[in-house]
Amino acid sequence: MIERTLTQLSLAQIADSGQCFRLLRRGPGRFRLVAAGRVLDLVQKGSRVSFHCTEEEFQTVWVPYFDLCTDYGAFLRSIPSDDVFLTRAARFGEGVRILRQDPWEMLITFLISQQKQIPAIRSCVETLSRRYGTPIGDTGEYAFPGPEALSLCSLEELRSCALGYRAPYLYDAARSAGELSQWSGLPDQELFSRLTALSGVGPKVANCIMLFGFHRIAAFPRDVWINRVIDRYYGGNFPLARYDGFAGVIQQYLFYYARSGSKGEAE
DNA sequence: GCCCAGGTGACGG
DNA sequence: CCGTCACATGGG
Numbered sequence: 001m002i003e004r005t006l007t008q009l010s011l012a013q014i015a016d017s018g019q020c021f022r023l024l025r026r027g028p029g030r031f032r033l034v035a036a037g038r039v040l041d042l043v044q045k046g047s048r049v050s051f052h053c054t055e056e057e058f059q060t061v062w063v064p065y066f067d068l069c070t071d072y073g074a075f076l077r078s079i080p081s082d083d084v085f086l087t088r089a090a091r092f093g094e095g096v097r098i099l100r101q102d103p104w105e106m107l108i109t110f111l112i113s114q115q116k117q118i119p120a121i122r123s124c125v126e127t128l129s130r131r132y133g134t135p136i137g138d139t140g141e142y143a144f145p146g147p148e149a150l151s152l153c154s155l156e157e158l159r160s161c162a163l164g165y166r167a168p169y170l171y172d173a174a175r176s177a178g179e180l181s182q183w184s185g186l187p188d189q190e191l192f193s194r195l196t197a198l199s200g201v202g203p204k205v206a207n208c209i210m211l212f213g214f215h216r217i218a219a220f221p222r223d224v225w226i227n228r229v230i231d232r233y234y235g236g237n238f239p240l241a242r243y244d245g246f247a248g249v250i251q252q253y254l255f256y257y258a259r260s261g262s263k264g265e266a267e
Numbered sequence: 268g269c270c271c272a273g274g275t276g277a278c279g280g
Numbered sequence: 281c282c283g284t285c286a287c288a289t290g291g292g
Contacts, residue, residue, distance in 0.1 A: 018273055114274040120290050121273080164288030169275090202275045223273040255273075 002051040002058045008072035010095020011044045017096050017256050019212045021109060021122045022129075022144075032141075034129070035101065036061055039139040067097050067215075075249045080242065085233045086250065089257035096252050098217055103180045105144045106213030107198070110205045111169045120162075127161045150174035169200030188216050211248040220247040225258045 011031045015023040022034040031042045040062065041052040051058050063069065076090050112124045125144070132145035132153065150158075151174040158167040177198060183191055191214060195206035207221035220240060222230075230238045243250045 110273080113272095115272050115287080116289080117272050117291060119292090123290075159288090162289060164290090165275095165286085166288085200275065204274060208273075221273075225273065259273085 004049055005047050006049050008094055011042055013093055013095040018118055020099055021125045034141045037143040039136050039141045065100050075246055090253040093253045093256040096256055100215050101212050103213035106209045110208040111166055111200050124162055147174050147178040172199050217246045217248040220251050225255050229254050229258045
């Protein structure tokens with residue numbers, strides 16, 4: 001077991017941040033994450049975080065996954081104090097980080113996400129994993145199924161996973177997007193056009209895949225929550241240029257704060 | 268039982 | 281190019 005004192009990291013906030021759907025609360029301060037074909041149990045008390053894994057796994061898998069080498073304090077300090085709303089949002093969600101998740105999993109997850117609430121997305125992701133993923137040791141958890149596994153599913157089979165009209169999007173993705181990880185080297189603009197060329201991937205979903213799956217932290221997904229914030233607090237025009245190169249981090253602060261305002265998820 | 272959701276694609280103007 | 285609309289299901 002590895003213990004670290006970490007700043008700007010809140011598992012509770014990340015679990016509610018709408019970027020990761022397989023980080024689940026298992027009790028006060030206790031979490032379980034399924035990612036990278038592994039299960040990781042975590043406990044957080046204040047800034048003390050314990051990772052239930054070996055030192056080697058911590059260094060090679062979870063340090064990059066949680067983006068622990070990036071100083072999020074620098075992002076927080078970059079916010080001008082004249083932006084009262086964002087200052088408050090960032091302080092409120094200062095434990096949010098941009099996880100380095102798998103591009104394929106993000107493609108499928110955010111194809112599912114359209115016109116669904118976060119608990120419903122979670123439920124679909126679990127169904128797909130339990131039905132088509134492989135079990136992880138004796139943990140009772142299942143890895144997210146790869147493109148090979150999903151390409152074996154018929155359209156009707158996918159439909160039965162509560163995917164609704166999105167089922168054909170997944171069906172096509174399993175056949176056309178197997179080489180997704182080879183897109184890692186493309187510049188943002190090129191990556192964006194490749195993603196939006198996939199059926200069911202529009203600008204919002206593409207930006208989510210870029211931000212959460214390819215760690216392109218300049219990507220700024222505009223969803224209903226962000227648009228609401230921009231309309232209400234920024235007169236319809238958010239000063240993106242101020243955050244050149246890391247607007248995605250700012251987007252997460254805004255999203256998390258806006259959403260917690262109307263749900264009772266403050267912590 | 269309604270209502271609507273981390274949007275997108277197809278259509279008409 | 282821009283406004284509308286259907287789309288399938290599960291949570292709130």
